[in-house]
Amino acid sequence: MKPVDFAFDQPATLAQASTMLATEGARAMGGGQSLGPMLNFRVARPARIVALHGLAECQGVEDAGDALTLGASTPHAAIEDGRTPDLPGGILSRIAANIAYRAVRTRGTMGGSLCHADPGADWLCTLGALGALVLTWTPRGGRMVPLSGFVTGAFRTVLQPGEIVQAIRIPRPGADFGWGYVKACRKPGEFAHAMCAVLLDPTHGVRRMVIGATGGPPVVLEGDRADPAAVEGALKGAGLGPVERRMQAVIAGRAMEQAMQAHRGTRA
Amino acid sequence: MSTLTLTLNGRPCTGDATPRTSLADFLRETELLTGTHVGCEHGVCGACTVVMDGQPVRACITLAHSCSGRDVRSIEGLATDDVMAQLRAAFTAEHALQCGYCTPGMLVTARDIVTRLPDADSERVRLELAGNLCRCTGYGGIVRAIMRVLETRRGVQAAIPPRLPAATFARRKRDEGVIPMTAPMAEGATGGNTPNRMRQVLRIGVPASAVWDAVRDPELVVGCVPGARLLSREGNQLRGEMTASLGPIQASFQGEATVRYATDAMRGALTCQGRDQASGTRLSGQADFTVVPDGNEASRVEIDMHYALRGPLAQLGRGPVVQVFANEIARTVGLNLQARLRNEEAPPPPARLGAGRLLLTIIWRALRRLVSWGHDT
Structure with missing residues (x-):
């Protein structure tokens, strides 16, 4: 149409x-x-x-050691290609490379994806797990909102009329961190049926699991609750049926396994 | 209609397009470059893939006006491109096309693969082709054709655009936003909702008999549903409309419902069907409801719903989102109903359900449509 x-x-x-x-x-x-x-x-x-693609103020990258800040207009393809700084292990590049299709990634942007707040979006889930902050702009000044508090529901955010996401600040995890991200798709590039990102960052005392592809905002499990066994219970009310909840638990188990392996790898 | 200027297939191009015109329609209908094909029109099939500033883009979900000042190449503009010449020969040799519908998009994607990923193996080629649907030739020949060109280009440097420039972004005051939802949200008693089925339990601090009286008054009940209006009532036949918005998504359903009551059991059933005119989305469903006393002063309304959503909204909305949204509406209905029955002021509608002039405009448009409908029947 x-x-x-x-x-x-x-x-x-x-x-x-x-x-x-x-x-x-x-x-x-x-x-x-x-x-x-x-x-x-x-x-x-x-x-x-x-259309915000012409705003120079939303473009470019800042690599400040303790955090990477990417302009909201950064296209997924630039991250995929390594044309921006990345976290160790090329974490961001690997996430970007699996968003939709190349011809979509050349236009689609990180800021746009977060503001669209589709529960099945890769950045919403993964940047939430990484503890990223959204930097907004208004004529009276902006704010830094952690992603965990940015999304109020499916396709809805805390942005006020006239408030614009200018950049996304991604803190660098400590040296011995572990990272896992798994999503379940029947076809590469389609919206995931289940997705989970895990960050184990003992340096900063973080153990965080974020589950996406629900009916609402990503579900965040921190500390001891960040356990695949807790996933099915935590997803009550997220609009998922028993089969989908089970699928989420399995995917969470795989993401946790990935993160533990990576964590062990950095310590070895 | 306004004018845009871009570089098209190597030449300056100035043309007129309405804001809603996609790049694909601009190419085909204004510039008469019909080599760009339009398939799904939502970015999935890849038939419309063209090159913008050296990179593949979907022409069906790129607005023509957003290409102002950019360099666009459609399949016609790649006629003399060396890589494309190799690909055309390989597609012929490997029988990589049959009906040809997907071919322009396939070739543009193939060109991106061989220039950006000179080391790709056939598995990677298949992965990259996930965004281009072929439904007659099959991928065997297409993958072989791309591999054939890749083999001749081994050792050629990958074409990667430049790194993004450095910038500084001032830190600003931290704001926690909404409190993250880590505890389970409220849900129907069973918690076992399955796709297209939902159980809602509304707890209302009003005796069951009063709730039952209210439930049999469609005007009152519809008045408690955010965005809903009862348009007419004849016996147990109702006509109404409901508008809702969820972020960028809007829907305005108009339809009919039949409601039946079994007073002795304080039980009833409502069947309904409606249509969102603008998108053509259809919704049909049945809700069985029971009013159950919960002590003398309170009651529960238990609602079992099953529904079917067909059309664009079903494709984009996805089941879990619809379920959570329906939960939110039901919660609001319960609060509104309780407020009405207690003669209290209704709680303000939650902002997230959408409101404001935009919705009023939609209702007004919907009403105007209904009026013209009425004349037809």
Whole structure:
């Protein structure tokens, strides 16, 4: 199908974009790779689309030692190709390489994916596990919101009208960290039926498991609760049937196994 | 309609397009470059894949106006490209096409594979082709054709775009946002919801007899459903509409329902079917409900629902999201019903269910459609 009619703006600065986004019925668009299909299906019918791809302020990368900060407009393909700094082991590159398809990754952006807040999105789950923060911008100043508190529900975030995600800050885990990320897809590139990311970071006292592909925000299990055995119980109310919950538990087990192996590897 | 300027197949191009025009439609219908094929129109099939600034993109989910100032190459613009010449010969030799529908997108993707991944083996080629659907030739010949070209190019440097520039992003005040949900959320008593089936239990601090009276008043019940309106009622036949929004997703269902009551048992059933006009999504379902006393002063409304959602919304919404959303609506209905029965002010609708002028616009549009509908029947 074709989208319903809408007005289209391509601002050059955050200030312009923010003013445009504060109007009724306006919707921000990053790379448009998730919003595009919704527009074509006419399940999204915004009055106005504000494309953020021209904002220089949302581009580029900052590698500050304790954290990587990626501009919100960073396309998945740039991370996949190693054209940005990465965490040890090429963690980000491997995540990016398995998002949808190459021709989608060239346009789709990290910031756009987080703001779209699709429960099946790779970055939402993995960056949540990595303890990433979303840096927002408004004319009165911005805030840094941890991903665990950024998403209020499926396709919904804490962003206020006119508030724009400018960058994503990803803290570097300690030297002996372990990382695991597994998703269950019947076909490469499709939305996952189950997904789990695990970070074991003893240096910072972090043991975190994040489960995606639910009916709501990612489910975060910290400390002792970050245990594959706790997954099925923790997913009550997440809109999943018993089979899907079991699948999530199995995937969580595999992600934990990966993380433990990596952790042992860094210590060996 | 407004003008955009880009470089198309190596030449400057200026054309008119409405904001909603996709790059694919612009190429095909304005520039008459019909080599770009349109298949699924949601970025999955890959038939529309073209090259923008040297990288493959989906022309069906790229707006024409967002290509302003960019360099776009469609399959026609790759006619004299050396790699494409090799690929064309290999596709012919390996019988990598039959009907040809997927071929332009296949070739653009194949060109990306051989230039970006010169070391790829056939397994990697198959993985990369996951985003291009072929439904008649089969992938055997396509993979062999791409491998044939890769073999001739071994040792050629991979074409990778430049690194992203350095930037600085000022730190700002930390805000925790919403409290992370680590504890199980409330759910129907069984917790065993399965796809297309749902059990809801609404606990209401009002005696069962009062709740039962209310439940038999469709106007009152519909008034408790956020975004819902009762349009007409004849006996047990109801006509109504409901609008809902979930982030960027909007739906405005209009439809009919039949409701039956068994007063002795304080039990009833509602069957309904509706349609979201703009997307063509259809929803049908049945809800069996029972009012159960919970002491003298309180009661429970137990609702067992099964439903079918067909069309675009079902494709994009995905089952678990629909379930959680329905839970939220049901919770709101329960709170509203309780407030009405206690003569209290209704709690403000949760912001996340969407509200505001946008919804009103949608309702207004829907009403206008209903009026013209009425004349037809």
